[in-house]
Every structure is written in structure tokens, then in C-alpha cells.
Amino acid sequence: MTKGLLIPFDDSLPVQEVEFNGLDDMYRLTECQMIDRMVAKDVTFWFDDEGLLRSDAGQRINARAMELFASLTGHSLQDFAVPLVGNYLLDGPCDDEGNETDIPERIKDFHYTWTARAGL
Numbered sequence: 265m266t267k268g269l270l271i272p273f274d275d276s277l278p279v280q281e282v283e284f285n286g287l288d289d290m291y292r293l294t295e296c297q298m299i300d301r302m303v304a305k306d307v308t309f310w311f312d313d314e315g316l317l318r319s320d321a322g323q324r325i326n327a328r329a330m331e332l333f334a335s336l337t338g339h340s341l342q343d344f345a346v347p348l349v350g351n352y353l354l355d356g357p358c359d360d361e362g363n364e365t366d367i368p369e370r371i372k373d374f375h376y377t378w379t380a381r382a383g384l
Contacts, residue, residue, distance in 0.1 A: 268354050
């Protein structure tokens with residue numbers, strides 16, 4: 265089992281620590297059928313690869329995932345060419361054998377201030 269963080273796009277729902285094991289769990293947690301990833305320092309962001317193509321993408325903006333990714337990469341809101349949408353599952357980087365690793369402890373204490381209701 266890998267320990268990760270789930271950042272729901274609905275910012276009225278809490279960011280929560282989750283355990284998952286493999287792709288089936290990752291699909292279930294992100295609520296998608298095609299998964300992709302992006303990496304920032306020692307954190308992997310897993311997301312719905314088709315999220316921007318959904319008809320409700322504008323209602324699924326994930327401001328908290330954007331804020332954390334921006335913080336880890338030294339960017340700002342203006343640097344995003346497109347918003348991040350959907351639920352995001354975060355864990356650590358893959359180990360030498362290609363296995364997922366647990367989310368770094370320091371990420372669990374991140375203080376989010378961006379919200380989708382703030383007009384992103």
C-alpha cells in the first residue's frame with residue numbers, strides 16, 4: 265500500500281490522506297478512466313488525462329492542486345496555460361524498481377489559500 269494525498273476539485277471537501285495499491289485504486293480515487301502524471305520535485309501528481317475534454321471541465325478546476333504545484337515549481341497562477349481540473353492523487357517519486365512511494369510528510373502540512381470560488 266502507498267500513502268498519498270487526495271486533493272478533490274471540490275474545495276468544500278477536505279484534502280485527505282489515502283492509501284492505494286495500483287492503478288485500479290488510482291482510477292477510483294481520481295474518478296477517471298485515463299490517468300496521467302506530472303512531477304514536481306519529489307511529488308507525483310496523478311490526474312484525469314481527459315479532464316480538460318469533459319463538458320464540465322470548467323466546474324472541475326482544482327485550485328488547490330494548482331497552488332501546490334505552483335509552490336513546488338516556483339510558478340504563479342499566470343504561468344498555467346490551462347487550469348488543472350479534476351481530482352488529484354499525490355504520492356512520492358517512483359523508486360528504483362518503478363514502484364510508487366509514500367507522499368513526503370512536508371506536503372501533508374501545506375496550507376492552501378487558493379479556491380475555485382475565488383475566480384480561477
